[in-house]
Amino acid sequence: MRECHTPNIPSFSALRKKQEMLARDIGIKSEHHTSSLGNHFYMNHPAKLLALICSLRDAFPWLNIICLQDWANPLVQSFIHVYPEVAGPVSEFWQAGKWVSEIDLDDLSPMWADWENKRNSHRHFYIKELAQLSDGTYVVPLRWVTIDNVVHVDVQDVDCRDTPQIKFTEYSPQYSMPHPLREKAQGCPIFRLRIMPWSDDVSGNVSKQYNAHTNMYVTNFNLPHQKLQQEYFIRFASTSPNASSSEQFVALSEDCVPGVWHDAYDCELEQGILFEIIPHVLPADNPQQSETSSHIGMAGSLGCRRDLTGGAKVHCETNEGYHSLYQPGIPREPETTIQIIRWQFWMACLGNKSDVDEAYTLTGAAHQEHLSNRDTRDPQLNNSSCKGPERVALKTQIKHRIQQDLWDWVVQQPNEFIPLPENDPLKLGLDLKPGVHYNVLLDTQGVDPHRDTPGETLHTYLLGNDKYVWNDTTKGWDNKKADLFASRLQSSSIDSLSIPPPCSRYVVQYKNSLVGKHFKMLQQLGIFHLHGLCTPLVFDLWKATGVLGAHLWFPEIKDMDSYLADLEVLIGNLLDIWGLIDPNRLLVKEKLHVMTHLVDDVRRFGPTILYATEIFECWNAIFRLCSILSNPLSPSHNIAVTLADMERFKHMVSGGWWKIADRRYIRAGSSVRSFLTSSPELQRRLGWAEKSSISSAIKRQPATWSSTLPEPQPIGSIWVHCKYVVAQSGDFCKPGFWVFIRQGASEPFAGRIAKILAKDGSTMTQHNTVVIVELFIVLDIKDTRLNMPILVPCTTGATSLAVKPKEIMLSFNVQHDRVSCKCRTETVPVRQERVVTNRTELQTAHSPEQRFILNMHALHNAHFLREVLPRVLTAPISYLQDRVASHHRFAAQLRETGPAKRAETQAKTKATRAKNKKGKDVLASAQAERQKAEQDDTVQDVNSDMEVDED
Known part of the structure; x- marks a missing residue:
């Protein structure tokens, strides 16, 4: 209030009352839910959260998710998309493929209008309705799409030349005209939004003591990835220490029921709109994705949630069974999963404990009553003449009757957990119900929980493959090798890597406790420092890991077919090397098989960074702050209310509108609306960052041209050194950075920035700023050890060049070829508090030889590098020529070692059980002796008391 210069500041109680009133007016309400398992929790529904975004116009014009006036505006269209591109x-x-080619036409946004032309904005064009083009011909729009941010339409031609009655030439069946949603819309614009729900178990404590909560957040996919990577756009939905994610998804699915439309207000058009919410993808870590897709996880023999690959160990050791682990298998389908669940319920009603162990208690009482208890069972079973096959048939008949009765009871359980029409067969208790008897996501519009749980880079690759590679490399290291690796790693160049310094001492000291950021750093730099520290096969594994990781972090894919072909080769190389090192690894590490599905994931959803979960993991810090200050007696309600208040506050300071009692729409005053834009601290706390304007250079250190380059310049010219220049890619390029440069239509060439100069006393622009670059040549052959391009100084012609800042394309990372140049490792004194101590440490001393390796494992600008470099230097090559034959050899090894290992495991298990049984027997004997001694003492005390009484 002081920031807004508010007079007459109210009391704290008055402030709270005002906040409650605003919360009611804005409409974010934490709703109470009870799951089918009886767990209670509260949810802030996505429909309300997304509806608020419609009026965040003044502070953030790119936030107009539901502001229809700007959808056809090219200045805003680059940020907001409701149609497939x-x-x-x-x-x-x-x-990507799912949105562009897989989604049914009726699940896309059904209409478009000319929002730029306000006179025609009331004319709404719907799909599957007859429309006339400007040339007088007739078409039927099938879907609205965009090309280069301009709205286009796929149409079906209509033939009306021969007969006066219009008829369709190719498409059938006939369309229903007018579109059924016209009546629903009543003149309002109507659209479909797609969301990404995320759920995982999170600790509610800041300390190490784990306080388990299951959280659910959502994001709106109609915003670009650049915005979704800001915490501002993460929407909290629910949390509960009791209800699982499957139970919370039931409440979330209420907003995603087909035909349920939510209303919002467009403050620019000053009218209401309607929108429908459809989930699109379900990212999470692998255990959560298994739960999301109703998969048993690694506990089952078919360990993949995506397909039916796997089986018994004996089957996986066959040639066909083992080879199947290296490729996607027969995909799982929701309908089949539901059928399996239905069968499990049916078998549980039969009471067969060996089929469904958890369901036995449900039917045990019924079997006791109708089969075992002589007083209550069928009278025929009490007849002594009923023997043999007749008695067995009678028992079977009674069991089936019990099974049917229990099935009827199960399917007629209370229906208050799911909203269903009165005449729905599920409502009438004729079948199992989604959300009550099985996972509601198996029957939710828009998602297939098997296919739409894509492999995620953090948990599947960094904490999966990268972790396995690091552990296999370091498990045999002694202190000497660890220190040597640390000294080499610390000497790495991190220019253009977008990572902090390696902290190599920490990495080797806590090698078994690293997190994602450490593996991301090792993935990019580790290969340059492992010579002499691992076997050749493990070294090849590091190379395969690094180049595949660079491909997985592509932010943009220009040629999808070529990219997927390369990705398939790189994944195959990685898995093949794992098979050479340890064939059994593919059987016990399911994350390796999950990587075979990445090809399909990228085709359907786009680059893997789009569904990375790091931003959700970061947002957990906000949840924890709310959790530790919440009421422990009602954590779900308290946290939901707190975060709903935060959404209300974000809505108000962002310039949002809301409806008050007299149905007028209002918004906060100008001082409140300017609070966010004028307060960097508030922006930081809300997790919002606006793209800032960056000058291309900063002045420092005046100098003459002659001291910089020998080329003649006008007498008296004074130049200043600059700190950095901004490349075409947006990179900050400083002196010492490696860059690619393109002058005019010539081929790009490589160089290292020596100096950045600008004329003194003038405004720095592209015309009076020059970049002095040392020229290098990229050889047309790759380094045989690292399989990466080689950079050497240019020895013919000019060795340096002055270029314009706009000619710098991008920066890239380069490492000194320490092996070929024979760099040494020296022992140097350690500095502490700027004082040289008597302690020493290893440090790498680079030789002066100019031979460098272009780092192809770097994540930053990996896609640009592969465009600039010749294909011969970047094309992946299969590690094994005949993969199938190699996999058969691996399977043959497993058939030799597998049975022996299983026999050894069984023997250990048997010995452990015997030991445990013996320990239990000894403990039981000791307890019996103790109880007997206590009884003897009690009897002796009683006898003594009786003797005293007699005396």
Whole structure:
């Protein structure tokens, strides 16, 4: 209030009352839910959260998710998309395969209007309705799409030349005209939004003591990835220490029921709109994704949630069974999963404990009553003449009757947990119900929980493959090798890597406790420092890991077919090397098989960074702050209310509108609306960052041209050194950075920035700023050890060049070829508090030889590098020529070692059980002796008391 210069500041109680009133007016209400298992929790529904975004216009014009006036505006269209993009590179969800080609036409946004022309904005064009083009011909729009941010339409031609009655030439059946949603819309614009729900178990404590909560957040996919990576756009939905994610998804699915439309207000058009919510993808870590897709996880023999690959160990050791682990198998389908669940319920009603162990208690009482208890069972069973096959048949008949009775009881359980029409067969208790008897996501519009749980880079690759590689490399290291690796790693160049310094001493000291950021750093730098520290096969594994990781972090894919072909080769190489090192690894590490599905994931959803979960993991810090200050007696309600208040506050300071009692729409005053834009601290706390304008250079250190380059310049010219220049890619390029440069239509060439100069006393622009670059040549052959391009100084012609800042394309990472140049490791004194101590440590001393390796494992600008470099230097090559034959050899090894290992495991298990049984027997004997001694003492005390009484 002081920031807004508010007079007459109210009391704290008055402030609270005002906040409650605003919360009611804005409409974010934490709703109470009871799951089918009886767990209670509260949810802030996504429909209300997304509806608020419609009026965040003044503070953030790019936030107009539901502001229809700007959808056709090219200045805003680059940020907001409700239609699939059918041309150009793939860098967003709406450009990838699922949104473009898989989604049914009726699940896309059904209408479009000319929002730029206000006189025609009331004319709404719907799909599957007859429309006339400007040339007088007739068509039927099938879907609205965009090409280069301009709205287009796929149409079906209509033939009306021969007969006066219009008829369709190719499409059947006939369309229903007018579109059924016209009546629903009543003149309002109507659209479909796609969301990404995320759920996982999170600790509610800041300390190490784990306080288990299951959280659910959502994001809106109609915003680009650049915005979704800001915490501002993460929407909290629910949390509970009791209800699982499957139970919370039931409440979330209420907003995603087909035909349920939510209303919002467009403050620019000053009218209401309608929107429908459809989930699109379900990212999470692997255990959570198994739960999301109703999969048993690694406890089952078919360990993949995506397909039916796997089986018994004996089957996996066959040639066919083992080879299947290296490729996607027969996909799982929701309908089949539901049928399996239905069968499990049916078998549980039969009471067969060996089939469904958990369901036995449900039917045990019924079997006791109808089969075992002589007083209550069927009278025929009490007849002594009923023997043999007749008695067995009678018992079977009674069991089936019990099974049917229990099934009827199960399917007629209370229906208050799911909203269903009165005449729905599920409502009448004729079948199992989603959300009550099985996972509601198996029957939710828009998602297939098997296919739409894509492999995620953090948990599947960094904490999966990278962790396995690191552990296999370091498990045999002694202190000497660890220190040597640490000294080499610390000497790495991190220019253009977008990572902090390696902290190599910490990495080797706590090698078994590393997190994702450490593995991301090792993935990019580790290969350059492992010579002499691992076997050749493990070294090849590091190379395969690094180049595959660089491909997985592509932010943009221009040629999808070529990218997927390369990705398939790189994944195959990685798995093949694992098979050479340890064939059994593919059987016990399911994350390795999950990587075979990445090809399909990228084709359907786009680059893997789009569904990375790091931003959700970061947002957990906000949840924890709310958790530790919440009421422990009602954590779900208290946290939901707190975060609903935060959404209300974000809505108000962002310039949002809301409806008051007299149905007028209002918003906060100008001082409140300017609070966010004028307060960097508030922006930081809300997790919002606006793209800032960056000058291309900063002045420092005046100098003459002659001291910089020998080329003649006008007498008296004074130049200043600059700190950095901004490349075409947006990189900050400083002196010492490696860059690619393109002058005019010539081929790009490589160089290292020596100096950045600008004329003194003038405004720095592209015309009076020059970049002095040392020229290098990229050889047309790769380094045989690292399989990466080689950079050497240019020895013919000019060795340096002055270029314009706009000619710098991008920066890239380069490492000194320490092996070929024979760099040494020296022992140097350690500095502490700027004082040289008597302690020493290893440090790498680089030789002066100019031979460098272009780091192809770097994640930053990996996609640009592969565009600039010749294909011969970047094309992946299969590690094994005949993969199938190699896999058969691996399977043959397993058939030799597998049975022996299983026999050894069984023997150990048997010995452990015997030992445990013996220990239990000894403990039981000791307890019996103790109890007997206590009884003897009690009897002796009683006898003594009786003797005293007699005396």
